[in-house]
Amino acid sequence: MKTNAEIYFEEQMKNPEFRVNYSFAREKFKLEFMLEKLIENINNDFEKTKLLKQAKKIEKYVSRICLI
Structure with missing residues (x-):
């Protein structure tokens, strides 16, 4: 059974904005x-x-999210 918060979140996720x-x-x-x-x-x-190594990981992450 879903909580009210989960139901509300699912409803909100239907809104593209x-x-x-x-x-x-x-x-x-x-x-x-x-x-x-x-x-x-x-x-x-x-x-x-x-x-x-951490800096490179962040660099790759930024590149990935910029392509989304």
């Missing part, structure tokens, strides 16, 4: 989280190779 805004908000959150983690690791003096 809401669906687009929701998708953008999710992608923005993911990107902000990845950048926050990278900054945290820079501040904690992580190895340069690990930082570069």
